[in-house]
Amino acid sequence: MIVIKNEKVRRFLKIAVPFIFMPVLLILGTVVFDEKKFAWVILATTVLALLLFYSGFEKKVIGTRRMVIIAVMTALSVVGRFIFALIPGFKPITAIVVITAIWLGPESGFLVGSLSAVISNFYFGQGPWTPFQMFAWGIIGLIAGYLGRFLKKNKPALAVYGVFAGVFYSMFMDVWSVLWYNNEFNISVYLAALVTAIPYTISYAASNVVFLLLLGRPFGEKLERVKLKYGV
Amino acid sequence: MKSFKDYNPRAVFLFFLGVIVPSMFVMDPVLLAISFGGAVTLHFTLNGRNGFKGFWLFPVIIAAGLILNPLFYHNGATVLFVLNNNPITAEAALYGLVMGLMISGILLWFRSFTTIMTSDKLLYIFGAASPKLALMLSMIMRYIPLFRRQISKTNQAQKAMGLYKEENTIDKLKGGMRVFSVMVTWALENGVITADSMVARGYGVGRRSQFAIFKWRKADKLFLLLAMVCTGITFLTIARKAIGFTFYPKITRVPFNALAAAGYAVYLLLVLLPVIITVREVRLWQSLQSKI
Incomplete structure (x- = not known):
């Protein structure tokens, strides 16, 4: 079942979330933010993971x-x-x-x-x-x-x-x-x-x-x- | 003139985001006290006397932070006393207190969020992104009361048949399972009929449009603008590191300056916006009444 209708958005999310957003977030979380923002990093990661799953649902019919x-x-x-x-x-x-x-x-x-x-x-x-x-x-x-x-x-x-x-x-x-x-x-x-x-x-x-x-x-x-x- | 609940959901959602994000992000006692104060005021404005129901939780959370944190963490320079060879420090206690303040503040904000942002409003906000998901959510929200009514009907029928005579957990469980099973059959058949009816009326043929009852009025735009400006200034002061606090090893505040004062003032205005709107509305209503 297709949750996200626009195919371009879907394809973008499928590539961007695991290869760009998540690594950037993790690097930011460990390097840029001071030591105690892990709750944020993990919250954002979870939301991204949900997005990734929803964009993965492709079956047309x-x-x-x-x-x-x-x-x-x-x-x-x-x-x-x-x-x-x-x-x-x-x-x-x-x-x-x-x-x-x-x-x-x-x-x-x-x-x-x-x-x-x-x-x-x-x-x-x-x-x-x-x-x-x-x-x-x-x-x-x-x-x-x-x-x-x-x-x-x-x-x-x-x-x-x-x-x-x-x-x-x-x-x-x-x-x-x-x-x-x-x-x-x-x-x-x-x-x-x-x-x-x-x-x-x-x-x-x-x-x-x-x-x-x-x-x-x-x-x-x-x-x-x-x-x-x-x-x- | 509208009450805060009737403002455009997109504006209200952004307002909540602007309030909650800084208070989850910044460990600053003053900022968190402002946030907690705002949350309490909004909570009681929305609920009145009923607000006291379950309110005991928040003092408990704050006290728990104050007491439990020093038991787990022994960082900090100011040792208050030694318990089982572990130093209990003032820093850890204060950190726990501030943490309790943060958690209870956010819980309270989310309570108000749940009260104000009903499911139809959330559908309005997120529906545009995925019409299919929005349709499913609204179908589910409609099914829940329908199913509950059907469950009570089934229960009554079962009672009339002479079931559930005794007070017995196993019996209750069995009864629950039976009713549940009846419900599933009924609901699935019902769902298929709904789906067929949808298809017969042309669902899935054209583009899905979205109906929304909410409009952008002048007051909504003004409110959104004000909220965004306040949020922006708050974020700016945080980014400039004018607001910030270090607990370990010794409690130190970054030097206080005009920017920090402005940040606190603006954030205070932001958290009080809904209350200000409500008070204005009540005032206006009273003055209109007195004219009559």
Whole structure:
């Protein structure tokens, strides 16, 4: 699916972001700015990475149906937070992202993941963390998409991926919180942050596994059916 | 006369950028105090008494910075006392305090940002860059309330069938899964029908245009101009290194001069712009009422 319509802009971004913008940013970050601007460098890098991913989506013919289905899955992942609001710490976002990615491919996974982050932050508060959440969930979806065929058949692997996604999300977001809080990366502070986040990490990982195992097959079948019936 | 919320979203977005970037970028106690003060005033102007809900978080963050930072960092020349063979320094404590001020200020700015910049406004700002993405976002935003309504319908139907009798987490979870599953089937079918309907009406045939309800009025332009001038001057003073602060090894401020004073004054004006606009509006409203 083409997100950035203008082909010249897309091609420019695809070359300029990895070969010009990012190196310049990193060099500026280490050489020009005084020691403590890493939070900025990493924030800008994340935004650039998101741009790069969006400019990479090139497939010319994408049906309106698939676009609407991506929108539907994103809305479901956000609404899922409300369904399970009664049980604290249970959020199906990651599971929905992974399931969509497995059945509809890496691009759809990345889109559903990153859009879910923006949309759910309309309800839970935007902040400088929004690009990081977009990136973290997007990457979780992208990898799940590439592992799709393998994860589709293998239930234990799916559970392991759920744990990985929970731990990855927590570790990734803590890098940002530490950088932002200290403006420099201090390994002891990072470890302290990870330790205090352990209950959350466990609840992320556990809810991912539960949702993936319970919802994986039925949701997958539904997506498969829609794909077959309507030729998405 | 418009309230701050009704100003052109592009101008308001640039205003927020101009306020938030310096206060994330510059470790200067005065600048950060101004930013925090502005954030608090705007927060209470927008929310009134409701602003106190959840406000306790910010003193906690500031106190946490003040207490926790010296426990992790032992740089600094002024040792206050020694704890477990680790020196606790005044510099580290002050750094933590300023850091707490920065974080709570930015969190507050983003709270106001979330209140003012509703999804339709963000779509207006970013929609031009990618109409397809904007369309998807607006579809998602429409689906969420629709799905929530459908979920409560499904829940009620399930209850009428005699499910969820007991207070039981496993039961709740199972019920949630069942409702979710029902929702997915319904939503996917619904989505495909929507897509077909879109195609039938000619979606994807021509160029996508964008509808926006927001206009550039004189007040918007004036506001944007003022905000940009203020931001520019603030950035200039920062770039000229008139504003800046070193914490380690000893707290030192770059020599204070007229440029720094101008920078602080201009930044203060910038952060207070929304409040000034609101107060002016209230005044005008009152004077109009008294004439009647």
